[in-house]
Structures are given as structure tokens and as C-alpha cells.
Amino acid sequence: TSKKDSHVYDSILLKLEKNIVEYDVYSTDVVDPVDLLEPGVIVDVDVSRLPDAARDEVVSYVCRQVLQRAMAGRILPTLIVIEEAHLYLRSDVETAAKQAIVRIAREGRKYGVGLLIVSQRPKRLDPDVLSQMNSLCVLKIMQPEDQNYVRQYSEWLTEEMAAALPTLERGEAILLGEWVRMPVAVLIDKHEGKRRGTTISAAKSWLKAKNSREREVARQVEEEEMVKAAESYF
Incomplete structure (x- = not known):
């Protein structure tokens, strides 16, 4: 290989070694x-x-x-x-x-x-x-192709039930399969604990970022005023 190639290889090796150390690739604490x-x-x-x-x-x-x-x-x-x-x-x-x-x-x-x-x-x-x-818990399904797909692989879901799927409210579901004797509509208790998987509110995120920037600007202004006051005092 040429000197240029050798220099490239050395650079790559150095980067790899740096990343191995930085990210603790061979750590036994995982x-x-x-x-x-x-x-x-x-x-x-x-x-x-x-x-x-x-x-x-x-x-x-x-x-x-x-x-x-x-x-x-x-x-x-x-x-x-x-x-x-x-x-x-x-x-x-x-x-x-x-x-x-x-x-x-x-x-x-x-x-x-x-x-x-x-x-x-x-x-x-x-x-x-x-x-x-063996068992299904079917919540609201809007797309007809999804409804038909579930029906295709579930002998318990009737055409009438499939037609009702788009009208289900939040928390409502239809249980099918071995865990019930017959298809049954249920209302699922609301989870009061930590929520995950919810849709992020863009407006709240932007407002939070805006408030954070405003606080940072206010802090910088306050620091500058304190420095100016100290300089005039001395």
C-alpha cells in the first residue's frame, strides 16, 4: 500500500480505538x-x-x-x-x-x-x-383492509363485529378466542400510572423550548448587569 493509504488506515484505527475506549465496548458491567x-x-x-x-x-x-x-x-x-x-x-x-x-x-x-x-x-x-x-383483544380499527385481515385469521370475528370496530370508543374492545366462551365487548380500566407511547404535543414542546430560551436569555442579561455593576463599583 502507498503512504497515503497507510495514513488513512492509521487514522481509521485511531478513531476505532478512541470509540472503543469512549463507549466502553468491552465493558463487563453490561x-x-x-x-x-x-x-x-x-x-x-x-x-x-x-x-x-x-x-x-x-x-x-x-x-x-x-x-x-x-x-x-x-x-x-x-x-x-x-x-x-x-x-x-x-x-x-x-x-x-x-x-x-x-x-x-x-x-x-x-x-x-x-x-x-x-x-x-x-x-x-x-x-x-x-x-x-389463540385469543384476541380487538380495539378500534378504522381501515377496512385491517378489519378483513383480522377476520381472515379469526373464526370468532363476525361480519357484524367487524363493522362495529370503527365505532369503538377509547378503552372499548372486543375479546375473542380461548379466554372467553363467546365474543364479548369490554371496557378497559384507564391506566392511572406513568403514560408511555402517547402522541407528543408539538405545541407544548415548542412552548417549553421557548420558555427555556427566555430563561437562559434572562439569566445571561442578569449576569452581564452584575458584571457591569461590579466593574463600576471597583
Whole structure:
């Protein structure tokens, strides 16, 4: 290689070494979320801010580890909840996360691993997974294609029920499947705890930023006036 190429390689190595040290890549203090599982405890693995590839790997790892440990009898029965499931279970894409989730849908119940998937767009879900769901909690669905898709994979949802889905109010749902003897409409209790997944208010965010800037400007003006007062005093 030329001296120019060698210089480029050295620069890249220096940057890599710097990042390895800065981000503590080889740290042994990292906590495995699966190790936190114990009776009565909810382990929340938030991957919402990760890039798609990293998010897929994390979801795949957690699902595979839970199933493997359950098969070995190393953990108690566990329920895995997949929020925004359409991000991992698209019918037209094969990913590591999807493979791990599909395997749990097929085999998990034999080893005490349950699966709960949550999605606002059921039409995007892989039919192989949706067909494995024994019970459904169907909330308001506006899109006809989503309604038809759910009907296609749920023998309990009648045409009349599907027609009523767009009219459901917040908190209203229809339960279908093995957890009820017959389809039943329910009103879900309002969650009074910490809210997550709600729509961000742009107006409130802008107002908060505006107030923060105004406070910062006021603080700077006050500091400048104090400096001027001190200079005139001395």
C-alpha cells in the first residue's frame, strides 16, 4: 500500500480505538435483561431509539434466550410482550427477530413461554404468527383492509363485529378466542400510572423550548448587569 493509504488506515484505527475506549465496548458491567427475570417482575426492554438493525438484534437475542432457558428449565413460565409488532413481523421481510418470535409462537407454549403481540396495523403482521394467536383483544380499527385481515385469521370475528370496530370508543374492545366462551365487548380500566407511547404535543414542546430560551436569555442579561455593576463599583 502507498503512504497515503497507510495514513488513512492509521487514522481509521485511531478513531476505532478512541470509540472503543469512549463507549466502553468491552465493558463487563453490561446487564443481560434476561437475567433480571424473576417471579412477579416486569422487565421492560426499550429499543425504540435504536437503529433498525440494532433493534432487531436485541429483540432476537431476548426472545431466543428466554426460549432456550425455558427449554432447559432454567426460568419459570414467562410472557413476552412485543409492542409495535408490525415492525418485527412483516410478512414480506425475514429478520432474526421475526424468526425468533415465530419460533416462540409455534413452540413456546410447550415450554411455558407465552407471546402477546400488540399492533395498530394487523394487516402488516405475518399470517403465520397471527394464526397462532389463540385469543384476541380487538380495539378500534378504522381501515377496512385491517378489519378483513383480522377476520381472515379469526373464526370468532363476525361480519357484524367487524363493522362495529370503527365505532369503538377509547378503552372499548372486543375479546375473542380461548379466554372467553363467546365474543364479548369490554371496557378497559384507564391506566392511572406513568403514560408511555402517547402522541407528543408539538405545541407544548415548542412552548417549553421557548420558555427555556427566555430563561437562559434572562439569566445571561442578569449576569452581564452584575458584571457591569461590579466593574463600576471597583
